[in-house]
Amino acid sequence: MQLTKDQIEFYENNGYLVLRSLVKPDEIVWLREIYDRLFAERAGRERGEQFDLAGPDEEGVEAKLPQILNPSRYAPEIQNGRFQAAAFAIVRQLLGETAEMLGDHAIFKPARTGVETPWHQDEAYWDPQFEYNSLSIWIPLQEATIQNGCMWFVPGSHRSDILIHRSIGNDPRVHGLEIVGRTFPDAVACPISAGDCTVHHNRTIHYTGPNVSDVPRRALILGGGTPPKRLNFERRFPWNEIKVAPRQMREQNAKQSES
Ligand code: NI
Numbered sequence: 001m002q003l004t005k006d007q008i009e010f011y012e013n014n015g016y017l018v019l020r021s022l023v024k025p026d027e028i029v030w031l032r033e034i035y036d037r038l039f040a041e042r043a044g045r046e047r048g049e050q051f052d053l054a055g056p057d058e059e060g061v062e063a064k065l066p067q068i069l070n071p072s073r074y075a076p077e078i079q080n081g082r083f084q085a086a087a088f089a090i091v092r093q094l095l096g097e098t099a100e101m102l103g104d105h106a107i108f109k110p111a112r113t114g115v116e117t118p119w120h121q122d123e124a125y126w127d128p129q130f131e132y133n134s135l136s137i138w139i140p141l142q143e144a145t146i147q148n149g150c151m152w153f154v155p156g157s158h159r160s161d162i163l164i165h166r167s168i169g170n171d172p173r174v175h176g177l178e179i180v181g182r183t184f185p186d187a188v189a190c191p192i193s194a195g196d197c198t199v200h201h202n203r204t205i206h207y208t209g210p211n212v213s214d215v216p217r218r219a220l221i222l223g224g225g226t227p228p229k230r231l232n233f234e235r236r237f238p239w240n241e242i243k244v245a246p247r248q249m250r251e252q253n254a255k256q257s258e259s
Contacts, residue, residue, distance in 0.1 A: 001086040003093045011094055015158025015204035016151075018190050019090065022197045023083040023139060032141045034075045035218050039066055039108055043074035048251030053107065054115050056173040057246045064115045065176065068106045071220070078104065084222075087137050090199060091224030095133060102134060102223035109149045109219075114211035116149075118178035121157075123202040124165040125177060127228075128235040134225025138198045141218040143191075148213040150191045151198045151206055154184045158201035165239045175245040179205065 001022065011017040023031070037043075044050040049070055052063035072078040084101070091099045107117070123132055144150035163182065167174040184205060190198050200206055202225070211217045 001089050003090065008094065011199060011201075014153070014155040016153040016155070016190070016198060016200040016206070017094075018192060018196065018198050020193075020196050022086050022090075022137070023081075023195045025195065027081055027083055028141055028194050031078070031081065031220060032218060034078060035071070035106060035108075035141060035220065038068055038071055038074055038106070044068050044070070046250060047254040048247035048249070049073070051175055051245070051247040051250075053117070053176040054168050054174065056171060057175070062113075064113070065117065066108045066110075067175075070103055071106045072104050078220075083139070087222050087224070090137060091135065094135060094199070095224065095226055098226045099134075099224055100227075102225050104220065104222050107219050107221065109208070109211040109217040111148075111211060111214050111216045114149060114217060116210045117176065117208045118168055119154075119182070119184060119205055119207045120165060120177045120179055121162055121203050121205055122200075124162050124237060124239070126202075128237045128240075129231055130228035131231055132202045132225060132228050134202045134223060134228075135199050136202075137222045137224070138200070139220045139222070140192065140194060140196075141220060142194050142215060144217065144219070145191045145213065146189055146209060147211075148215060148217040149208040149211045150189060151200075151208055152187045152189050153198075153200060154187045154205040157184075157205040158203045160203065160205070162203065162237070163205070165237070167239060167243060167245075172242050172244050173246065175243070175247055177239060 053067040054065035
């Protein structure tokens with residue numbers, strides 16, 4: 001996939017980009033089957049890699065916003081998709097020749113019950129002692145509309161610092177984060193067709209609405225970036241220090257039993 005000069009400039013100025021036809025129709029069908037199987041089998045649950053992004057993630061309670069980290073660990077065939085080469089080409093064109101692919105995750109918004117993913121910056125989830133230049137390629141596996149939870153971006157927000165975040169609803173059991181005390185009236189909705197994608201920088205402020213439609217909204221997200229650089233000053237993300245999400249405990253237990 002060859003980006004135009006205008007597309008590269010748009011990304012650099014706005015911190016996001018919409019691209020058409022990244023994934024071909026046959027691959028969408030194939031990915032959807034894998035995707036639905038991983039959620040149905042609760043892949044990654046025991047390792048803390050499948051959890052409720054927007055709720056306290058209690059056992060036996062239906063998730064408001066099911067998420068799987070590293071789905072390709074549970075379905076390695078995802079790595080062989082033709083769309084991966086196109087995604088890598090996008091990463092290299094936007095971030096340069098030292099950029100690599102950085103893993104994947106999946107966020108499922110169930111029909112009618114899937115809640116919003118509140119405004120956030122992805123970097124707010126990460127280790128604050130590093131500087132990042134990375135992006136996410138957000139790939140819906142069906143049409144993404146305002147009704148089912150397409151992406152919204154705040155243009156130019158990739159140039160802002162990391163704003164104050166907290167766990168969603170100010171509940172430290174919740175993995176998902178939200179920006180505190182801000183609204184973004186200049187945000188832009190990006191409804192796209194199946195096979196299209198959006199790209200956003202690690203600091204771009206973004207959001208997806210609740211799924212009020214009758215179809216599930218499946219999204220697969222691929223990361224890419226240059227190697228993070230250690231900061232020479234202390235930076236802290238206190239919202240992560242106070243988090244007590246059940247997934248962290250499952251992750252610890254799994255690591256202990258593996259070692
Ligand atoms: Ni995000």
